[in-house]
Every structure is written in C-alpha cells, then in structure tokens.
Amino acid sequence: MKETITALLEDALATLKQQGDVPDDSDPTIKVEATKDKAHGDYATNLALMLAKPAGKKPRDLAEILNAAIPDDPTVRRTEIAGPGFINFFAATDAVAQIVARVLDAGDAFGRSLAGAGEKVQVEFVSANPTGPLHVGHGRGAAIGDSICRLLEATGYDVTREFYYNDAGAQIANLAGSVQARAKGLGPDDEEWPQDGYRGDYIIDVAKSYLAGETVHADDRHVTAKADPDDIDAIRDFAVAYLRREQDLDLKAFGVEFDVYFLESSLYDDGKVETTAKRLIEGGHTYTSDGALWLRTTDFGDDKDRVMRKSDGDYTYFLPDVAYHLDKWQRGFTQVINEQGADHHSTVTRVRAGLQALEAGIPSGWPDYVLHQMVLVTRSGVEVKLSKRAGSYVTLRDLIDEVGRDATRYFLAARRADSQLTFDIDLARSQSNDNPVYYIQYAHARVCSVLRKARAEGLAFDHTQAMSHLSRLDTDQEKALMNRLTRYPEVVAHAASMHEPQQVAQYLQDLASDFHTCYNAVKVMVEDDALRNARLALGLATRQVIRNGLDLLGVSAPEEM
RNA sequence: GCGCCCAUAGCUCAACCGGAUAGAGCAACGGCCUUCUAAGCCGUAGGUUGCAGGUUCAAGUCCUGCUGGGCGCGCCA
The missing domain is CATH 3.30.1360.70 (Arginyl tRNA synthetase N-terminal domain)
Incomplete structure (x- = not known):
C-alpha cells in the first residue's frame, strides 16, 4: 500500500x-x-x-x-x-481487507523483508565476565540485544550473536582466589579472606563442586574438577567453566543463545594483541610517558590520550578491545552493533579512535552502539538491591524465577534503551489488565478460544469462503484492526533499522487494544457462514501478527491463559 | 570541573530519523457479564512536552544557554 x-x-x-x-x-x-x-x-x-x-x-x-x-x-x-x-x-475498502489474505498467506513470514539482502551483521551483547551470576543489567542487555538480532533476521540480515569475555585477567584471578578460600573453609569475615574477594554464596557452590570432582559443561568449554584446593590454575579453569555454565543456563532460560563465544585470552594466544600494538606504533600514533606506552586517541576525537601498555609491561584492557574489533572487521562484518550498559559509554570514542589509528579503512562511525541505562528493581514500591546467591545485586535468575521469562523479557525490552528502567516486580507478576504482557497474550488466547469454539460446534474455519467475503469486514472496529495489521511490516522495518525493539512492544499493545475493542463490539460466531468465516479470518490474521511480533521479543504466545 | 544520556498527564511510558488536534496503560470517576474468556470493553477528567531563546511554512523532535537527575572521567574491565 x-x-x-x-x-x-x-x-x-x-x-x-x-x-x-x-x-x-x-x-x-x-x-x-x-x-x-x-x-x-x-x-x-x-x-x-x-x-x-x-x-x-x-x-x-x-x-x-x-x-x-x-x-x-x-x-x-x-x-x-x-x-x-x-x-x-x-x-479502497477492499484493498484494506486484503491485508487479511496477505497475512494468512505469508504466515510466520508476514512482516519479514529482504531489506538486509543477506548482509553480515554481528551483534555483541551481554559479554559478562564469568565471575558471577548475570544481573538485571545483563538481562536488559540480553533482552534488547537478542530482540535486535531477531529484528535484523526478520529484515533479511545474516546475524551472528557474539559473547565476549575475559577468562584470564585480574578479575578472574580474584575469582580463583575466592573459590580457593572457600574450598579451604574460609569465609569473607576471616582474616585470610582475599582482599576484594567475591563474597556471594555462589562461590561456596563452586568450591563444593570443585572439591567433589564434578564435571561441568558450558556452551563453549567442559572441565572436570581436580578437587585439589592448592592447585590455583585448576581452580581457575574450573570456576570459569562453572560460572560460564551458570550464565548459559540463565540465558537459555531467557531464550537467548549465542553463535560465538570470544575469549579475550585468544587475542593474546593468537598474537593479535601484539600485532595491533605493533601496527599502532608503526603508524606513529603512540608515545612513551612515565614508563607507559600511550595511544594518541585525541587525534581521533577522544578527550584524552589512553594508556595501551602499562609501565609494568602488561597491556590495558583497551588494546585487546581494539584488537578484538579489528578482528570483527577482518571477519567481514561491515555492520557491527555493540549492546552494552551505558556505564561503559566512554569506551565508544576510545575504541573507535583506536580503530582509526590503525588506518585499516574502517569507517569512523564503526561500530554501532546501543547503550542501555541502569535498571532499578522494585517490590512493593521499595528498591530491591540484594540477592541471596550473588549478595550484592539482583540476578537475572531471580527475576525469571519470580515473574517468569515472558514478563521479564517483555519488561526489559519494552522501554527505550537510553531511558532508565524501573522494573516493578509486582506489576510484572500481576495477572491483570495493567500488565501489558498479559494484555497482549490474552488477545492471542482469545482468538484461539474462538477457534476452539468454532471447531467444537462443527463450524471449522473455511478459508476459501472467508477469502471471497473479506469485504464483509466493514465495521469501524474491524477496519481499525485491519489498518493496524497493515502497519506491522513498517513497524518491523523501522524498529530493525533504528535498533529499537520497544517499538514492537508498543505496536503489540496497540494491536491488542484494537483487537479487544473489536472483540467486544463484533461477534464472530454468527449464523451467516460467509460473515463468520470472514471474521474468523480476521481473528486468525490478528493472532498471526501477535505471534510474529511476540516472537521478535522472545515472548511466547499461549493458546490459553 | 569536563564528557555522554535523560526530562512528555498524578504514576509508568509512546509519539514512525521536522508534520495536521502530543497518544496509551495505571490510578480517579460513571457505565457494560441470560451472548465467542469481564485477565475484557465503553465513556468522563487529566498537558504552556523542565526553563529561556533560536532555526523552519511547520519543533516534544534540530541548534544555543540554563535547571534538575543518572552514568562516566584509573597504568580497573
């Protein structure tokens, strides 16, 4: 149209x-x-x-x-x-009604397009280090990142979901030390407890599992514990695998899976960090000061120069970051989207500056970033800060267990990334009309219910008859609903190009509202066969679009509530 | 102090990369169940889009300056 x-x-x-x-x-x-x-x-x-x-x-x-x-x-x-x-x-009225035929014809493919023309896109998100359970912020990143991936897939892109983490740095050493301390029966209140050790109860679980000689299978690694509390290397390997598995389980429960797990350590092993450093030095963009090696990022829009190699000879996290993104570019991703918490926003100009300094022909605005703001969790109007397992923060698992996967995903993806989000647990778990997830799912279930009724009465849907009487759909409510259905492909295309899944959530709420209005005003199960079938077809089309839209958000479409 | 993000109805949020009378839901008030799921629907009320300028035929949207809030400003990641 x-x-x-x-x-x-x-x-x-x-x-x-x-x-x-x-x-x-x-x-x-x-x-x-x-x-x-x-x-x-x-x-x-x-x-x-x-x-x-x-x-x-x-x-x-x-x-x-x-x-x-x-x-x-x-x-x-x-x-x-x-x-x-x-x-x-x-x-023309007939033209509007044809949307019903188009939706039913296309089915799951309705709203999809080929705009991306198979272009390779990589989306990096979550990227949590394996030092503890995922928290709500990671959940927001997972919900937004995965929905962006689904949107891009729906618009014809070849999407790679990637998770980047560090399995060898100072944080990991701290993790290993904490697990070792627990394995030796120490607690955070003991004097020998490592400074800045991880205090959460989950460390106890890791230590127990290690001492029991268990084997853990994460998506990207399998490790059997040596059970020796003095072997810090073995503890580290096991702890990383253990927590990676925990995170994988949380993500699976959330409906999110990755294609690639990328290790920071691999950049060292493959010599990519060295190569990148050499290239920057040879490009003449570095200088030495106070015994450290600096990159002149101010030449590329940064507000101060950055240390790339510390005076002790180790690289800062910044250099592997640049090496990592160079690697992404070399893998052929002309479009890369990094979904991160806004607390890391300072890395944006830094990484881009580092890439420019490489003079590798990378566009100055590459890669794209989607930064999400903080999530505040409330229950009974009061902020929730702690979880028993993690100690200092609310975990993604806490939310999934308490309010369910659908509500969690919807709530975390339904707001613009750049606005702060208050996650109201009471609202998310309420099975009532003020909860948008249930409102939308209920619309879907209602259509299913009508279809069940039709079948039970021996009046099963007659597709051929429906298609030749679509012009009978002429009430204001039906027309409004059909108009809404017409918009769906535009919404998907726009949400995908803007990297804004919340537009889909908004649309679904509007669609559900139009449907409920129509449902109340227009009776489907009427005597007139042609009219009934036309209306059933409209219901089916609505159900299809709700299902397609919810799928983009990773939310299920139940047949009954 | 500097940088990034945000500010829209009492509350939570929309507003399709400048468009017509700024929209939903909740909360409030008034209606609708012998009829396909009332987990729903209809109606009423609620606004100088934080403030002040500017650009434009047209500004919630773009620019400048304020105010208030979040985050960041390490040879941590």
Missing part, C-alpha cells in the same frame, strides 16, 4: 517536472506516512510542503497541481488536500 502510493507520487512528480511546475533538480525523498487520525485518510504525504520552496509556489497551490497529477489506482478510493498542503489518501 505504502509502496503503491510512493510509486504514484513518483509518477506525479515526474509529470510536474515535465510541466515545469517543479525544478528538474529537486529530488526530495518521498515520504508517505500512515496517518494518526482516521479523518486524514489512511496515508498522507507532505511532498507538496517539501517542494513548495524550490518550486516558488504556495504549498496548497502546489498540492493542487500535484494532486491532479496523481494517476488513478484501484487501491486508492480518493485523495484530498488538507491542512497546510498535505495530500491524504483514502484506501
């Missing part, structure tokens, strides 16, 4: 150029928008407003000329000029 109108406008514009009403060189991007207000028709364009200035005409006069030049088309019932110079398009 939108494409049809755009094509009509292109025709009209060409006519105007030919007539000399508009300069030949004016080439505005033609914008056709779905209207917010029914009174403005179904679609509208501001083309006349855009062209008024270059044409040297009043917007409304130009709109008249433009409108007259729009060719006739069966899908457009009529057009009108409104406001300062908008042209409104009213769709």
Whole structure:
C-alpha cells in the first residue's frame, strides 16, 4: 500500500517536472506516512510542503497541481488536500481487507523483508565476565540485544550473536582466589579472606563442586574438577567453566543463545594483541610517558590520550578491545552493533579512535552502539538491591524465577534503551489488565478460544469462503484492526533499522487494544457462514501478527491463559 | 570541573530519523457479564512536552544557554 502510493507520487512528480511546475533538480525523498487520525485518510504525504520552496509556489497551490497529477489506482478510493498542503489518501475498502489474505498467506513470514539482502551483521551483547551470576543489567542487555538480532533476521540480515569475555585477567584471578578460600573453609569475615574477594554464596557452590570432582559443561568449554584446593590454575579453569555454565543456563532460560563465544585470552594466544600494538606504533600514533606506552586517541576525537601498555609491561584492557574489533572487521562484518550498559559509554570514542589509528579503512562511525541505562528493581514500591546467591545485586535468575521469562523479557525490552528502567516486580507478576504482557497474550488466547469454539460446534474455519467475503469486514472496529495489521511490516522495518525493539512492544499493545475493542463490539460466531468465516479470518490474521511480533521479543504466545 | 544520556498527564511510558488536534496503560470517576474468556470493553477528567531563546511554512523532535537527575572521567574491565 505504502509502496503503491510512493510509486504514484513518483509518477506525479515526474509529470510536474515535465510541466515545469517543479525544478528538474529537486529530488526530495518521498515520504508517505500512515496517518494518526482516521479523518486524514489512511496515508498522507507532505511532498507538496517539501517542494513548495524550490518550486516558488504556495504549498496548497502546489498540492493542487500535484494532486491532479496523481494517476488513478484501484487501491486508492480518493485523495484530498488538507491542512497546510498535505495530500491524504483514502484506501479502497477492499484493498484494506486484503491485508487479511496477505497475512494468512505469508504466515510466520508476514512482516519479514529482504531489506538486509543477506548482509553480515554481528551483534555483541551481554559479554559478562564469568565471575558471577548475570544481573538485571545483563538481562536488559540480553533482552534488547537478542530482540535486535531477531529484528535484523526478520529484515533479511545474516546475524551472528557474539559473547565476549575475559577468562584470564585480574578479575578472574580474584575469582580463583575466592573459590580457593572457600574450598579451604574460609569465609569473607576471616582474616585470610582475599582482599576484594567475591563474597556471594555462589562461590561456596563452586568450591563444593570443585572439591567433589564434578564435571561441568558450558556452551563453549567442559572441565572436570581436580578437587585439589592448592592447585590455583585448576581452580581457575574450573570456576570459569562453572560460572560460564551458570550464565548459559540463565540465558537459555531467557531464550537467548549465542553463535560465538570470544575469549579475550585468544587475542593474546593468537598474537593479535601484539600485532595491533605493533601496527599502532608503526603508524606513529603512540608515545612513551612515565614508563607507559600511550595511544594518541585525541587525534581521533577522544578527550584524552589512553594508556595501551602499562609501565609494568602488561597491556590495558583497551588494546585487546581494539584488537578484538579489528578482528570483527577482518571477519567481514561491515555492520557491527555493540549492546552494552551505558556505564561503559566512554569506551565508544576510545575504541573507535583506536580503530582509526590503525588506518585499516574502517569507517569512523564503526561500530554501532546501543547503550542501555541502569535498571532499578522494585517490590512493593521499595528498591530491591540484594540477592541471596550473588549478595550484592539482583540476578537475572531471580527475576525469571519470580515473574517468569515472558514478563521479564517483555519488561526489559519494552522501554527505550537510553531511558532508565524501573522494573516493578509486582506489576510484572500481576495477572491483570495493567500488565501489558498479559494484555497482549490474552488477545492471542482469545482468538484461539474462538477457534476452539468454532471447531467444537462443527463450524471449522473455511478459508476459501472467508477469502471471497473479506469485504464483509466493514465495521469501524474491524477496519481499525485491519489498518493496524497493515502497519506491522513498517513497524518491523523501522524498529530493525533504528535498533529499537520497544517499538514492537508498543505496536503489540496497540494491536491488542484494537483487537479487544473489536472483540467486544463484533461477534464472530454468527449464523451467516460467509460473515463468520470472514471474521474468523480476521481473528486468525490478528493472532498471526501477535505471534510474529511476540516472537521478535522472545515472548511466547499461549493458546490459553 | 569536563564528557555522554535523560526530562512528555498524578504514576509508568509512546509519539514512525521536522508534520495536521502530543497518544496509551495505571490510578480517579460513571457505565457494560441470560451472548465467542469481564485477565475484557465503553465513556468522563487529566498537558504552556523542565526553563529561556533560536532555526523552519511547520519543533516534544534540530541548534544555543540554563535547571534538575543518572552514568562516566584509573597504568580497573
């Protein structure tokens, strides 16, 4: 529909150029928008407003000329000029109803497109170090990151989900020390307890499992414990595998799986850190000061230079970061999206600056970032800060256990990443109309319920009959619902290109609302076979779109509540 | 002090990379169950989009300066 109108406008514009009403060189991007207000028709364009200035005409006069030049088309019932110079398009009723056939025809594929044309995209998200259970912030990253992946897949991209972590640094040494201390029966209150050791109860579980000689299987590694409390290397390997497995289990329970686990240590093992350092030095972008090696990132937009090799000879985390992103580029990802907590926002300019200094032909704005703000968890209006297992923070597992996967995913993905999020546990677990997840799922279940009833009465859905009577769907509520269905592909395309899954959540709420309104106003199970089947078809189409949309958010679509 | 992000109804949030009368839900008030799930629907009320300027035919959206909040500013990650 939108494409049809755009094509009509292109025709009209060409006519105007030919007539000399508009300069030949004016080439505005033609914008056709779905209207917010029914009174403005179904679609509208501001083309006349855009062209008024270059044409040297009043917007409304130009709109008249433009409108007259729009060719006739069966899908457009009529057009009108409104406001300062908008042209409104009213769709033919039959054309709107055809959406039902299109949805049912496409099924799971409805809303998908080939816009990405198979381009390789990598999305890095969560990327938690294996030092403890995932917390709510990681959950937000997982929900947003995975939904972005699903959106990109739905728009034709070849997506790689990647998880980057450090299994060898200071934090890991601290983890090993903490587990060893627990294995020797020490607690955080003992004098010999390592400084800044991890105090959470989960360390006890790791230590017990290690001493019991258990074998753990994570997605990317398998380790059998040596059970020797004095072998710190063995403890470290085991602890990392153990916590990686914990995280994998949490992520699986959350419906998130990764294609690639990338180890920071591999960048050292493969010599990529060395190579990157050499390249930066040879490029002349480094200098030595106070015994440390600095990269002149200020040449590339950073507000201060950064240390890449410390005076003790070790590299800072910054250099492997650059090496890692160079590696991403070399793997052929022309588009990379990094989903991270906003507390790491300072790495953005730094990494980009480091990549520029490599002079590897990487675009200056590469990679893309989606940064999410903090999550505050509340129960009974009071902030929740602690979990028993992790000690100092609320874990993702806590939320999944308490409110379920669907509500957790929905709530964490339904807000713009750049606004702070308050996760209200009471709301998320409430099975009532103020909970948007249930509201949407209920709409889906209601359709299923009607279908069950139809089947039970021996009036199973007749697709052929329905398709030839779609024009019977002519009440205001049905038309509003069908219009909403029409918008779905645009919503998916836009949400994907903007990397904003919350737009899908918003749409689904609106769709569910239109459906419930329709459901209350229009009875499906009527005597008239043709009408009943047409209405069943509309229900089926709605169910399909809800299901498709929820899937983009990783939320299930239950048949009954 | 510097940098990034945010500020929209009493509350939680939308607003399709500048468009028409800024929209939902909750809370409040008034209605709707002999009828497909009332976990729902209909109606009423609620706003100078933090403040002040600017750009534009058109600004919640873009620019500048304030105010308030979050995060960051390490030879930690």
